[in-house]
Amino acid sequence: MKLLPPLFALAIASASFAQPSPPPRPPSPGQTGGPIAGLTPTEMAEFRDGLDDFRQVETVDGGLGPIFNDTSCIVCHNSGGAGGASARTVTRFGRTTKGVFDPLTARGGSLLQARAIDPAFREVVPREANTIARRVATPLFGAGLIEAIPDATLLALAAAPKPDGVRGRAALINDVTTGTQRVGRFGWKNQQATLLAFAADAYVNEMGVTNRFFPEENAPNGNTALLARADQILDPEDEVNPATDKADIDRAATFMRLLAPPSRNTVTADVLAGERIFESLNCTACHTPALTTGPSPIAMLSQKRVALYSDLLLHDMGKLGDGIVQGPAGARDMRTAPLWGLSARPVYLHDGRTNSLDAAIKAHDGEAAASRNRYGKLRPVQQQQLVAFLRSL
Secondary structure (H helix, E strand, O other): OOOOOHHHHHHHHHOOOOOOOOOOOOOOOOOOOOEOOOOOHHHHHHHHHHHHHHHOOOOOOOOOOOEEOOOOHHHHOOEOOOOOEOOOEEEEEEEEEOOEEEOOHHHOOOEEOOEEOOHHHOOOOOOOOOEEEEEEOOOOOOHHHHHOOOHHHHHHHHHOOOOOOOOOEOOEEEEOOOOEEEEOOEOOOOOEOOHHHHHHHHHHHHOOOOOOOOOOOOOHHHOHHHHHHHOOOOOOOOOOEOOOOEOHHHHHHHHHHOEOOOOOOOOOHHHHHHHHHHHHOOHHHOOOOOEEOOOOOOHHHOOOEEOOOOOOOEEEOHHHOOOOOEOOEOOOEEEOOOOOOHHHOOOEOOOOOEOOHHHHHHOOOHHHHHHHHHHHOOOHHHHHHHHHHHHOO
8 A cells, every 4th residue: 555645634534424324123034124034054254254245334445445335235225124225326427429329438428427435525516517326226125036037037027028118228238357248237327247246346337446447447527637636546455365265345236136025015905906007007017027047157146036026128208207318328217216115215216316216116117108108097096006006115
């Protein structure tokens, strides 16, 4: 590690970073926020180790920054338990000219790191950016089951005919952890296919912790000279432990992989009526009720029914798109958000614009417009039943 100049060291010592409150013990196996029921003793130990890393508050000495959005995974993933969503948002930006999106990579885009280990390094949205979007953290409950759904299943869903002009497209991406082409399924734009890649991306972009897959720091607004002054820790900062052959990103990925799916709330007569209405509106054209995992070395992830209510495909959402082009996802494309665990989310839609499910449904557009319009024609009691169904998931 390089020696820090005195004034720089003083700035770090006096910096105040948010410290999350110690979370409660995780729920019992099978409950939301706890491990999947039926794990082996070894898998349970790996879950607990991963939970420790998920809760860990990163420090400057450990590689935090020099620019970042927060200091630990759980700060943004905590609603309903460790791994949940939250109302916290991050900012994406770029410049759109005649329909062509420029992520302004040379200016630090498209993700803004809103905090810094020293105010001198803090990023701002560049003046030339005319497309700015907010995104909330996605929930991670049942993420291992989602990861275990075969690519072939998602490709088949994309190829299947659908009503109302709904199409759906699989996001074919290069998985940084294997170097192979995979179908993306994590993130609002399906930008990652595996939980290890998802963790590695979050560590470097949200906390500024470089790792073996992303070994280079983000320069503040693309200023490499400023980065040379700011970056005092040798990269990659998340080192593999020779005794376990694992780094923090591996342990965090294992924790997410072994998280139980969300628990279903009480099913009432209104919930059952709402489920029938959900189907009659053709909401299931995108929010597929269940998919099935393929073979997995983890028995509790192998050949399991996954009641996620999503096809995990990209859809043109019209005015509900966020304007950001990311990988194969266009400006209006968004992943079908899984609806399981909806009752544990504090806000809805990609930007957290509302805490009303009625408003969230009415904001749907593009390929979802026909279903949204049918919803608008329902009697108030039917709309309430549909919302009751969604709150039961």
